[in-house]
Amino acid sequence: MAHTHDGAHDLTRNQSLVLETLNAQPSPLSAYDILDRLRGAGLRAPLQVYRALDKLVAMGLAHRLESLNAFVACADAQCHRKGLIGFAICENCGRVDEFADEVIETQLGTWADRTGFSIKQTTMEIRGRCALCREAA
Amino acid sequence: MAHTHDGAHDLTRNQSLVLETLNAQPSPLSAYDILDRLRGAGLRAPLQVYRALDKLVAMGLAHRLESLNAFVACADAQCHRKGLIGFAICENCGRVDEFADEVIETQLGTWADRTGFSIKQTTMEIRGRCALCREAA
DNA sequence: ATCTGCTATGTTATGACATTACGGTGTTGC
DNA sequence: GCAACACCGTAATGTCATAACATAGCAGAT
Ligand SMILES: [Zn+2]
Ligand SMILES: [Zn+2]
Ligand SMILES: [Zn+2]
Ligand SMILES: [Zn+2]
Numbered sequence: 001m002a003h004t005h006d007g008a009h010d011l012t013r014n015q016s017l018v019l020e021t022l023n024a025q026p027s028p029l030s031a032y033d034i035l036d037r038l039r040g041a042g043l044r045a046p047l048q049v050y051r052a053l054d055k056l057v058a059m060g061l062a063h064r065l066e067s068l069n070a071f072v073a074c075a076d077a078q079c080h081r082k083g084l085i086g087f088a089i090c091e092n093c094g095r096v097d098e099f100a101d102e103v104i105e106t107q108l109g110t111w112a113d114r115t116g117f118s119i120k121q122t123t124m125e126i127r128g129r130c131a132l133c134r135e136a137a
Numbered sequence: 138m139a140h141t142h143d144g145a146h147d148l149t150r151n152q153s154l155v156l157e158t159l160n161a162q163p164s165p166l167s168a169y170d171i172l173d174r175l176r177g178a179g180l181r182a183p184l185q186v187y188r189a190l191d192k193l194v195a196m197g198l199a200h201r202l203e204s205l206n207a208f209v210a211c212a213d214a215q216c217h218r219k220g221l222i223g224f225a226i227c228e229n230c231g232r233v234d235e236f237a238d239e240v241i242e243t244q245l246g247t248w249a250d251r252t253g254f255s256i257k258q259t260t261m262e263i264r265g266r267c268a269l270c271r272e273a274a
Numbered sequence: 275a276t277c278t279g280c281t282a283t284g285t286t287a288t289g290a291c292a293t294t295a296c297g298g299t300g301t302t303g304c
Numbered sequence: 305g306c307a308a309c310a311c312c313g314t315a316a317t318g319t320c321a322t323a324a325c326a327t328a329g330c331a332g333a334t
Contacts, residue, residue, distance in 0.1 A: 050322080134253060
């Protein structure tokens with residue numbers, strides 16, 4: 001389940017605990033969800049989790065989903081090399097699918113060039129129902 | 138500044154107040170910002186604002202920016218007819234530019250078809266620096 | 275050895291965003 | 305009248321995130 005993200009970062013204790021918690025869960029967790037699961041390991045305050053999450057996100061080992069105010073482990077060892085990342089969030093089962101798309105990225109770049117906007121970061125999150133849940137229905 | 142969105146909705150008092158507040162501001166406002174500006178008009182509780190915002194967003198007269206937990210008036214009378222809407226948010230001046238892009242929409246549709254995902258809603262928000270702020274620097 | 279700078283950590287309190295629960299008012303259609 | 309519905313007002317609560325301050329550990333310089 002856990003993968004290494006070739007950079008071979010070494011994580012601190014809190015960062016490792018948080019990342020393991022995210023890796024153990026296929027669907028997003030809020031910071032407070034994570035905290036609750038780590039009380040047994042000695043964590044007590046939200047900030048301990050948020051600080052670890054900040055680092056993990058900066059390293060590309062985890063992602064924040066803006067439309068959920070929640071976090072997932074990165075599902076793709078190379079994603080931080082790619083540019084724009086998108087997320088497809090199933091509203092039925094909670095599963096998140098991570099994808100990259102060069103066409104969209106190029107298109108956004110074109111739009112930015114045309115309008116003079118300088119892009120620092122892009123959030124792309126689609127909500128709906130995943131293939132598995134559609135079959136089940 | 139305010140525009141009508143051809144549907145000619147008629148709004149309730151609270152809805153009108155909230156929409157006017159949003160229209161008076163080029164940058165996004167949080168629900169509590171809006172509340173503060175409307176205390177003089179008699180509003181007292183967050184829920185009064187959130188209820189109005191829910192309706193305005195449903196009508197397409199306002200949009201929620203997930204990455205800011207804030208709201209803007211719709212800048213485009215036709216946007217609710219178009220499919221996907223994107224937002225470019227300037228981190229310097231706060232201004233938000235609303236855009237639609239068929240190529241991106243098509244590309245997402247293709248991705249969805251290929252993976253079997255059924256899209257209900259898409260969030261696309263880009264952060265960066267707008268042309269005006271880049272000139273000024 | 276100790277001082278300094280840096281990073282990570284722990285703890286408390288608070289700020290910011292959003293919803294639940296309940297009761298009331300007014301309008302529409304029967 | 306009366307039921308159904310949409311809106312409104314208020315209080316309390318829930319959820320997400322950060323500020324502010326204090327401490328511990330470690331590496332390199334003096
Ligand atoms: Zn990733
Ligand atoms: Zn699903
Ligand atoms: Zn719009
Ligand atoms: Zn700007």
